[in-house]
Amino acid sequence: MRNLLLTLRYDGSRYHGWQIQPNGDTVQQRMTDAFYKLSGKKENIIGCSRTDSKVHADMFCCNVRTQCAVSCEKIPDALNFYLPGDISVYDCREVPESFHARYDCRGKEYIYLIYNGKYRNPFYENRALFYPYFIDERMLNAEAAAFAGKYDLSAFCSSGSEVKDRVREIYASSVERSGDLVRFKVSGSGFLYNTVRIMAGTLLEIQQGKIEKGTISRIIESKNRLAAGATADGCGLYLSRVFY
Amino acid sequence: MRNLLLTLRYDGSRYHGWQIQPNGDTVQQRMTDAFYKLSGKKENIIGCSRTDSKVHADMFCCNVRTQCAVSCEKIPDALNFYLPGDISVYDCREVPESFHARYDCRGKEYIYLIYNGKYRNPFYENRALFYPYFIDERMLNAEAAAFAGKYDLSAFCSSGSEVKDRVREIYASSVERSGDLVRFKVSGSGFLYNTVRIMAGTLLEIQQGKIEKGTISRIIESKNRLAAGATADGCGLYLSRVFY
Numbered sequence: 001m002r003n004l005l006l007t008l009r010y011d012g013s014r015y016h017g018w019q020i021q022p023n024g025d026t027v028q029q030r031m032t033d034a035f036y037k038l039s040g041k042k043e044n045i046i047g048c049s050r051t052d053s054k055v056h057a058d059m060f061c062c063n064v065r066t067q068c069a070v071s072c073e074k075i076p077d078a079l080n081f082y083l084p085g086d087i088s089v090y091d092c093r094e095v096p097e098s099f100h101a102r103y104d105c106r107g108k109e110y111i112y113l114i115y116n117g118k119y120r121n122p123f124y125e126n127r128a129l130f131y132p133y134f135i136d137e138r139m140l141n142a143e144a145a146a147f148a149g150k151y152d153l154s155a156f157c158s159s160g161s162e163v164k165d166r167v168r169e170i171y172a173s174s175v176e177r178s179g180d181l182v183r184f185k186v187s188g189s190g191f192l193y194n195t196v197r198i199m200a201g202t203l204l205e206i207q208q209g210k211i212e213k214g215t216i217s218r219i220i221e222s223k224n225r226l227a228a229g230a231t232a233d234g235c236g237l238y239l240s241r242v243f244y
Numbered sequence: 245m246r247n248l249l250l251t252l253r254y255d256g257s258r259y260h261g262w263q264i265q266p267n268g269d270t271v272q273q274r275m276t277d278a279f280y281k282l283s284g285k286k287e288n289i290i291g292c293s294r295t296d297s298k299v300h301a302d303m304f305c306c307n308v309r310t311q312c313a314v315s316c317e318k319i320p321d322a323l324n325f326y327l328p329g330d331i332s333v334y335d336c337r338e339v340p341e342s343f344h345a346r347y348d349c350r351g352k353e354y355i356y357l358i359y360n361g362k363y364r365n366p367f368y369e370n371r372a373l374f375y376p377y378f379i380d381e382r383m384l385n386a387e388a389a390a391f392a393g394k395y396d397l398s399a400f401c402s403s404g405s406e407v408k409d410r411v412r413e414i415y416a417s418s419v420e421r422s423g424d425l426v427r428f429k430v431s432g433s434g435f436l437y438n439t440v441r442i443m444a445g446t447l448l449e450i451q452q453g454k455i456e457k458g459t460i461s462r463i464i465e466s467k468n469r470l471a472a473g474a475t476a477d478g479c480g481l482y483l484s485r486v487f488y
Binding site for chain 1: 253254255300320321324329330331332333334361362363364365366367369370371
């Protein structure tokens, strides 16, 4: 039995996230179907995370235990042949049989992308939040630094999550501009449901004056979801790195 | 009567080019429909060029003579409200009544975009030619310089074109890489049918050794379409600047 670690990139616009569900097309479903065509067996593809509807990935990892004998070198092209054009596998390697893409994940980095031009840009439709108002990226970068640290993420977790231990470590958090694109980048040991989208929404509300500057630490301490900003749209979110 | 010069950007993936045609969705049709909703009259929208099916524009200009009284400042947002998300108007200004977007155009710049990664990238699907083989961009840049000059473009014009005067001036031509993206950029006084796509195809065939290095000048002199390379796919082509 081989255990394969696959790395892929996908445009999530058309998908209801990673995880297979009865109604709606998902990336895991497409990967399962493609792997079935390759190996002739219905394998369980284990993802590193459940991304939401419309969320993208520049790097997403999954593992699959299989008898399939195709060489690692050939697997990406073979799977891409069966996958739709908005999903692309770009790496495949063998890992120990005990390796689990989710449990062994030591951290992730996300980027929340904002298109900050005056008029919408067709090339960022569904691929960035369109926000045509003033953004002071230096001010937001200074604010975003307060997200770093090890703490209970309850204020940045959508209600409905039943996770008990909500303490995670946020390694780094920054905001930078390149032309009309503003990127909020955050890495950490783990994230709860909607965490990055709520952090992005909080930064936008600080920009808008709805949330006071310098209060992110207080919001963290409150552990109160209502103290943070609204959940920013999924279309701007990219899983950008996965650490093992 | 006002004459308005509109500047737009579009993702051409879903369109059969700019020009209205009986079968197939076009950008001109969408612009005409949006302008009708704005002004209540069916106006003739005059484009700077006819782009092909699947071809994109970062900058496309068109003019419309109209009685519509909406201020220039408000027109982009008003049109974008009626346009689909893959077309976006980002500038509107009044020009003299005699101004014609096509006849008064003094030159254009195109970019042919190649995604040169080993595996396809979902974020460039339909937005770049996927070419996973070796490209020596420095060599191609040196070759591309030979496109500059004033000459008869017959070797770089698809058969079927009935244009008689085929002399145009190519101002500049270059190839550069940024990561996995290779850009062939060319500007000139005007272009014939498929010119930039044939130039791009010629460069790729030089890379492949199908066309000998150092022979672009000879291909130009031959005025023979068969001496040049195949027409590269429309999905990689962007109209990037229009000069007046």
